[in-house]
Amino acid sequence: MVQVREIVRLRLQGKGFREIASLTGIDRKTVRRYVEAAEAQGLFSRPEGALGDASVGAIISVVNPIPGRPRGDSWADCEKWRDFIKGHLDKNVRLTKIRKLIRRQNGPDIPYATLNRFAIQELGFGHQRVTVRVDDGEAGGEVQVDFGRMGLLPDPATGRRRICWALIFTAVFSRHLYAYLTFDQSLQSVIAGFERAWDFFGGVFLVAIPDNMKAIVTKADPIKPLFNEAFQEYAQSCGFAIDTTRVRSPKDKPRVENVVPFVREDLFGGEEFRDIFEAQSRADVWCMTDAGLRIHRTTQRRPLEVFEAEERPLLLPAPVLPFDIPIYADAKVARDHHIQVAKALYSLPTRYIGDTVRVRADQQLVRIYLRGQVIKTHPRKPPGGRSTDPTDYPPGRGAYATRDIDYLEREAKTHGPAIGIYAERLLDTELPWTRMRQVYKLLGLVRSYGETRVNEACERALGFDVVDVRRLEQVLKQAAKSSEPSPPQNIIQLPLRFARPIADFAIRRRREEEENNHE
Numbered sequence: 001m002v003q004v005r006e007i008v009r010l011r012l013q014g015k016g017f018r019e020i021a022s023l024t025g026i027d028r029k030t031v032r033r034y035v036e037a038a039e040a041q042g043l044f045s046r047p048e049g050a051l052g053d054a055s056v057g058a059i060i061s062v063v064n065p066i067p068g069r070p071r072g073d074s075w076a077d078c079e080k081w082r083d084f085i086k087g088h089l090d091k092n093v094r095l096t097k098i099r100k101l102i103r104r105q106n107g108p109d110i111p112y113a114t115l116n117r118f119a120i121q122e123l124g125f126g127h128q129r130v131t132v133r134v135d136d137g138e139a140g141g142e143v144q145v146d147f148g149r150m151g152l153l154p155d156p157a158t159g160r161r162r163i164c165w166a167l168i169f170t171a172v173f174s175r176h177l178y179a180y181l182t183f184d185q186s187l188q189s190v191i192a193g194f195e196r197a198w199d200f201f202g203g204v205f206l207v208a209i210p211d212n213m214k215a216i217v218t219k220a221d222p223i224k225p226l227f228n229e230a231f232q233e234y235a236q237s238c239g240f241a242i243d244t245t246r247v248r249s250p251k252d253k254p255r256v257e258n259v260v261p262f263v264r265e266d267l268f269g270g271e272e273f274r275d276i277f278e279a280q281s282r283a284d285v286w287c288m289t290d291a292g293l294r295i296h297r298t299t300q301r302r303p304l305e306v307f308e309a310e311e312r313p314l315l316l317p318a319p320v321l322p323f324d325i326p327i328y329a330d331a332k333v334a335r336d337h338h339i340q341v342a343k344a345l346y347s348l349p350t351r352y353i354g355d356t357v358r359v360r361a362d363q364q365l366v367r368i369y370l371r372g373q374v375i376k377t378h379p380r381k382p383p384g385g386r387s388t389d390p391t392d393y394p395p396g397r398g399a400y401a402t403r404d405i406d407y408l409e410r411e412a413k414t415h416g417p418a419i420g421i422y423a424e425r426l427l428d429t430e431l432p433w434t435r436m437r438q439v440y441k442l443l444g445l446v447r448s449y450g451e452t453r454v455n456e457a458c459e460r461a462l463g464f465d466v467v468d469v470r471r472l473e474q475v476l477k478q479a480a481k482s483s484e485p486s487p488p489q490n491i492i493q494l495p496l497r498f499a500r501p502i503a504d505f506a507i508r509r510r511r512e513e514e515e516n517n518h519e
Contacts, residue, residue, distance in 0.1 A: 004056050007034045030063075037062040077108040078118040085115070086123050095119060140314030142172040142243075143197075143205040147185055147213060148260035150268045155183060156275050164276060166267075166283075167193035170259050171205070175296045176307035179263050179283045181276055190215040191234055191325055198238070200287070201307075203315025207241045222246045229328040229360075237323060239316050266290060326362040333357065337392050341366060343383035347392040348376050403433040412439065415446045416455030418462065425467045441469045449476050 003024055010020045017035070021028040037059045078085065081102055088098050095115055103109055119125035146168055153164040167180040167190065178200045180193035190213065198204050212220040219226035225244050235242050267286050273279040292304030299306070331339035333352045338345040341359045346366055348357070358369040361380055366387070368376040378387040390398030390407075398404070405427055413420030419442065426438050446454050457475050461467070 004034055004059055007031055008038050008056075008059070011035050011038070033063050034059060072114075074108070074110050074114040075118060077110050078115060078122075081107060081110075082122070085119065089119060089123060089125055095125075136173050138314075139173045139310045140203075140205060140312075142207045142209055143201075144170045144172060145208055145210040146257065146260065147211065148264060150181070150264055153181075153183075153273055153276050153279060156277075164279065166260075166263055167197075168259055168263055169193075169197045169201075171201070171303070171307060171311060172209075174303050174306035174311050175299060176201075176303040176311070177259055177263075177291055178287050179267065181280045181283060183276065185213055185215060187215040187228065187230055188325060191231065191323060194234070194238075195319070195322065198318040200284070201315060201318075202312055203318050204238050204240050205315060207243050208235070209243050209245065212244055212247055216242065217244055220244070220247045230326050233326065234323050238319055263291075324362045324364075326360050329359050329361075330356055331359050338386070338388070339368070344381040345386040345388075346376070346378045346381075347388040349392045350394055403436070405432045405436070408436060408439045411443065415443070415451045416458070418455045418458035419446065419451070422458040422462060422467070422472075425462070426469070438469045442472075445469075445473060445476060449480065453479065 003026060006024055007020055007026070010023060015023070017028050017031050020026075020031050020035075024031070040062070041055060041058055084102065085098055088101065089095075093101075095112065099110060099112060099115060116125075120127070148166050148168055150164045150166050152161040154160070155162045162183050165182055165185060167182060168177060169180075170177045178197045180196050182189040182193065194208075210216050212225075214228075216228055216231050217225050218228050227242060232242070267283060267290075268279075271279075271282070273282065288304065292307075293302050295301070296303055327342055329341055331341055333339055333348050333355050335353055337347045337350060337353065339348065339357065339359065341361050346359075346368070348368065352370065352375065355370060357375070360367045360369070364380055366378040366380055367374055368378075376389075376392075378389075381387050388402060390402050390404060392398070393401055398407075409420065409423055409427065412423035423439050423442060426435050426442065429435060442454075453476060454472075457472055457479070461472055461475070466472070
């Protein structure tokens with residue numbers, strides 16, 4: 001473009017073709033073509049300062065048109081079948097198959113080269129999608145996070161070589177990075193990596209942009225992703241927001257994507273480490289020296305220097321205490337009033353049997369939720385343990401289920417002192433829970449015969465040192481029978497036989513009186 005402008009400028013000064021060719025080093029015939037194109041554009045009638053880029057571009061397009069192959073009949077056939085070709089390309093059908101489909105429909109036999117050229121030039125086939133460069137944002141604002149496979153390292157726990165992964169954190173503004181090495185991608189490893197990264201950077205970034213790793217994202221979605229509740233709680237405790245990328249979209253986090261091969265080649269390439277601990281120690285030093293002090297290809301600055309000067313003062317405070325990673329789970333309340341969480345059992349009241357509850361369990365406490373409300377809390381138990389609240393059982397069953405001997409003794413004392421002592425004597429054995437049914441029988445006698453009678457019977461039995469619920473029951477039954485009044489007897493009226501009238505007895509009595517008078 002500069003040479004074309006120089007040709008026009010020299011021509012405006014009145015120089016001939018031969019002199020212009022000598023001064024510019026361009027062939028005289030070429031100079032003539034440029035001058036003729038400029039004359040056709042009317043440039044020589046304008047002042048020299050009016051020779052802009054648009055005018056020079058017009059001259060070049062006339063002298064050097066865009067080259068292209070001549071188009072023949074096959075190209076015209078492609079134009080006729082444009083919609084057919086485009087429709088199958090949109091369905092990811094290969095060009096070789098499209099040729100066969102055209103011939104199958106009595107179409108022309110289009111050469112593959114022509115069909116391929118037509119698809120590229122007219123239909124955009126094979127072109128890479130256009131992208132844009134996103135601004136870096138403010139200092140201390142964003143850190144991009146991604147896993148990258150490094151190589152094989154000996155595992156101290158098993159002695160075998162395992163795949164080592166690097167959880168890489170790249171500050172978007174300064175390009176300063178940190179690599180945390182791990183053998184897995186579990187939630188515990190991811191949070192441990194974040195903890196080490198905050199210590200390394202000396203603070204927390206406002207936004208973390210991770211990949212859709214399972215430890216962070218439960219359900220990937222470009223608009224409303226579903227996060228892992230435990231990691232979301234960790235983010236809330238640290239004060240940073242989560243902004244995940246789209247699925248299979250590495251361009252959403254290009255800073256960390258480009259760093260992964262750099263870490264693998266520069267940190268691990270050609271190195272031999274005894275174990276992951278030695279590799280991590282080397283990585284900590286490497287991030288501060290080799291990676292931190294290099295001249296970054298894009299920013300042309302040293303990442304560590306930019307980070308220390310502009311980003312570190314703007315970070316949020318790093319957490320002081322390690323995060324207690326909770327367990328979130330759904331559990332169904334079984335008929336035995338318990339749910340199972342982390343291989344331990346926890347009780348709930350009877351009214352929740354059959355419901356599915358949400359459980360949060362940390363190292364100290366287990367919280368149980370139903371429809372967003374806390375309905376029960378328990379202390380955390382180890383695997384195989386059980387936390388049972390006797391009040392969760394129906395009335396009267398909690399003590400038996402938990403073998404609460406003290407409860408039975410207290411319950412017996414409420415009905416009378418002798419009954420309480422009798423219950424204590426029943427339970428006075430090396431295996432008191434084997435006598436619990438006898439105490440329940442004693443309490444049943446109280447309900448049947450009343451506190452007064454049972455208390456008196458217990459006093460008499462204790463006086464004779466008789467500690468037997470069955471014999472006590474017999475005594476109460478006999479006492480109840482003896483105290484009951486005998487039922488009235490029914491008088492049976494027999495038919496009268498040989499009965500005399502009353503007058504007969506009256507005559508005999510008068511005769512006796514007369515005889516007595518004569519005497």
